Amino acid sequence: MVANVGTADRVIRIVVGIALLAFAAFDRGEWRWVGLIGIVPIATALMGFCPLYSVLGMRTCPMTKDAK
Numbered sequence: 289m290v291a292n293v294g295t296a297d298r299v300i301r302i303v304v305g306i307a308l309l310a311f312a313a314f315d316r317g318e319w320r321w322v323g324l325i326g327i328v329p330i331a332t333a334l335m336g337f338c339p340l341y342s343v344l345g346m347r348t349c350p351m352t353k354d355a356k
Contacts, residue, residue, distance in 0.1 A: 291336040294348035298333040305330035 293301070305326040312323025332338045341347060 292347040297348040301329035301333035
């Protein structure tokens with residue numbers, strides 16, 4: 289797995305993931321489960337790899353000489 293998630297993208301993913309998990313923690317309604325989706329952006333940010341980006345041929349991190 290070659291890293292395809294850049295620094296700014298990682299920060300955004302972590303913020304969105306934490307917000308979604310907070311929604312799951314504090315909401316008492318039927319839509320509480322939606323907040324658990326926050327695990328996905330946090331996991332991809334920590335790994336630095338997004339499977340959807342590789343399928344779409346995208347990357348937000350700078351290329352290194354080895355990855356060319």
